[in-house]
Amino acid sequence: MSIVMGTGEGRAPGLSSWLAWPFRFLMGALNAPMSAVQRRFGIGGMGAVFLAPNMLIFGVFVLIPVVINLAYSLTGGTAIFFDGRYFVGLDQYKTLLTCGDYTIPSTCLQDAFWQSLHNTALFVVLQVTLLVLASLATALVLNREMRARGFWRGVFFFPVLLSPVVVGLIWKWILQRDGLLNALLLDLGFARTLWLAERNWAMFWAIFVSVWAHLGFYALILLAGLQAIPRDLYEAAMMDGTGRMRTFWRITLPLLWPNLLVVVILALIKAVQIFDEAFVLTGGGPGTSTMFITQYIYETGFAHVLRNLGLASAASILMGIVLVALTALQLLASNRRARKEAA
């Protein structure tokens, strides 16, 4: 996580004043008790006091669950609380990982898990590729000198703010049998297609819609990277009569590389967890052809009548391992970026 706040940018006096009033009330009221605490623990002890509320919530809702998750994955049964569960060792993992042929989900004990694994792998590869290419193209276009750049940036950015449910619903409405897309295609003389009822098309649209929704976010990061490239490099290239393509390959791309790397890894982390918009759009269907890992965890642990929390947490731990690896990569990449920026 690289967090480099610009000192001048983002300064918002109007904003801070509307944020201020609930704070002022709360904080003023807390002064007396906190002063008492300070008399008790001294100035040096206040660090721990300030840290306490956050760490308490954090411990209860993040750290303890991480530990429980491991314990869950080693037990079986349908009970929520541990007194109703029994120890099974690594059986849950064995169940998940037993396969006749790992390339064919139907030969696996948990065929839904493997199907969702396959789907997620396909989704991640295609979605991240498309997403990065599209956001790079958008950033390059938005970086040109043009009128109303703010407007154009808004055009590509605004879906980022829409909730995944809304995004799913908007496209479900367009892609339905009697929807806009089929009407347009019929007008052009094509046949009507059931976009969300055919396996390959459903996957295509799950990918397309999530690219549509997140394109603006990554384009923005890349745009910031492009704008940080010194102008004089381009001017020098122009004086030397370097062509535009050569300028792109030799100046833009190498200097944008650290940002591009961060974008790729961030997109990977998000893509592995894909759930919301695809779930609303296709519901995992037709069949299980667009069911992804997170949906498998959700369905196994919560949606089925016989909830299998042990299996679900074993699956979530496997997903967690992948995410930890990806995040470690991201930290490495953004540290490198920060160091380069500092240099």
Place this chain on the structure above:
Amino acid sequence: MNALSAFLLRRRGGAGWHWTDVLAYLWLGLGLVLMFGPVLWLAVSSFKTPANLAEFPPTFMPLDAQAVRVQGYEQPLALFRVTLDDGSEKVLAQVRRVGIMAQMVDPQNPGPVIRVPIDRRTPVREIKLATANYAEPLQQFDFLRYFRNSLFVTVMATLITLVVNSMAAFALSKYEFKGRTAVLGIILATLMVPLSVIVVPLYLVVNSLNLFDTLWGVILPTVATPTGVFLLRQYMLTIPDELIDAARMDKASEWQIYWRIVLPLAAPALAVLAIFSVMWRWNDFLWPLIVLSRKEHYTLQVGLNAFSGELNVQWHYVLAMTVLSIVPVALIFLFLQRYITAGIANTGLK
């Protein structure tokens, strides 16, 4: 014509068109259609009557049958354009329909009833916004309740996030104490544990605390964001320690230093975190979907999903409610776009 196209295509510095220019404009045009089109279509569709929505191919504008009041009839009658036996066309109002015959009267001159085969008439329609799509769910369904729930979750979660995260950030940036590096390391490590990985055990924790199916069960697991702590700490590191030392000389309590000196100075970072927190919590879906089971506790996103998943999807309501759920986000976008985009570009947050 030539002069006009020359004027339109003229470029600064007299340079000619490069093929990348053409591509750039194509991309912008495609973006405009693909990005705005779907949302525009949603907005227009949300004003159509159920009958108008069911039509295929769909009409672009929301259309509804035009109706008139005719003397001698209590209800307004629908207008039709009718081809009469002698080949002339006339606009008539339909009194009732019996099988394949329609009984119609002339609205200007409501005399005898004229019988017309139904395939000889086409409805006269006008652009009319079906505002009932918006009004009815607000009264009949739990939409307002969902809206209130979402609002409550968003506001409370954001306030708590800002307070506890900024306190932690203050501690981690301005105090020396044992275990500070360890705490930082733990927070850093949990950046890697997204909620989707711990939903199963979180469910147990929330159950044990009797928070299952409550809004607090949605709020509390989300508030201690490691990203927020990091963002604020990084910003607070830039606040000079001399300020704090000076305040201590003036006998300010540590709490006063925190909220009267450090917080105002960290306002830009707090604003960025506030905007993001509002967006995150307003749009959250997976966790509320798991925690909330009774309908009256649903947040907007869960409620919308439930509506659209019903066997008989009432699209006219779903579309209208979707538009309503976008309104707060659209307002935030219109007024705060600059801060949001600057925030993302500076922090890589999402």
